[in-house]
Amino acid sequence: MSDTTMYMIGSISVPSSWIALAVAFVIAFGVVRIRSGKLPADVFSDALFYFIIVWKLSVILTNFETVIKSPLSIIYFNGGIVGFYLGLAVAGVRIVFEIRKNYSVERLVALFVGAVTVQVVYQILMVAMNPDDWIVNLVTIGLFLGFGVLVWINVHKSRSWAIQLTVLWIAVHVFVAAFQEDGITATPVIATACIGVFFAICLNFKRESEEKL
Template sequence: MVVTKLYLIGNMTVPSNYLALIVAFILAYSVIRLKLGKVPASLFSDSVFYMLIIWKLSVILTDFSTVIRAPISIIYFNGGFTGFSLGLLFVAGRIWFDWNRRKVDTKSLLALFIGAVTVQALFQVMMVLLNKGSLIAGIGTIVIFIALTIFVWRTELAEEHIALVSVLFMATHIFVAAIQPKGLLNPPLFITLMIGMFFILIFKFTKVHSGRGSEIE
């Protein structure tokens, strides 16, 4: 959805997409902690923390000249979509490494996938609620992403399901993006495609950690 509103929080003016993302992260973490436990929630929160830190500091790479002229700009700016993608790639690499070193168990990895789907769904719903736009696109976005979230949370997921559900996740977002104002050329869709491909690759082309909690009910 397109950002059409800014919100005043204290002395700060916050774009609706930032607000939607913050709410999505907080709600997703809360649900994971309540439903799946402390360890999966800790992996999720750590991943979000590293991603946001890299996104914030990546402005040094994406707008180096501005940072050199005014170092304090690091506080106010970020690396945009490029920086967010770098943060996501860093987290994906870290998880892949820890997974192959058996520092991350299957249950936590499955919870991370569920968390990623939940964040994207909540973000999309919040963007509809916080911005002005087409009624049809808004209703379609909310209904489809809520349905996807309910399906993911109510399905007993195991390793063999993740590749198929990842394809469903990507296909769902492609369909929703097609009815949204920006169409298929929008950053959230690219993020979904990156996340979906990561989980397909990690479950299809790396060894499975059998006997370490392979299913989430």
């Protein structure tokens, strides 16, 4: 989904993607907190915090000269695509650190639900703030919302279900992206693929570890 709309918050112009992400993070945190309790919600919020901080501060690496000339540019800019993926990597390391501390499959599933919720809310808000062809809008909202409901209802029923849903998540986003302007190589699609594979590996590892006990 293309980011074409800017919104004024005070005296600052903010792209719609930032607003969509912020709202998605808040809603996702609430979903994890209500469904799974304080501990998974705390880990989820920590991962989001590290992602945002690294994404924002990575502008120092990607645009060092600008930051040196104008330190306040850190407030207005971020590390772009490079910083985005660095943020994801650091958030992933944070989750892996928790997994090593005897983190259960159920709590890991809760984090996966949070990640899916972020993507579902983000996509719906981006459609609302950046209107596109009605068919693209319908496909985007229908499939993401449908997948979100499927996850929220079924993900805790079975550990095998959870792993299969990570793969289905990637497939759904690739299918939706085929209708969108940016196509299947867009950053959100690649991010979904990375996060989906990450959770699939982690869930399978934890399931096998617990079955050996």
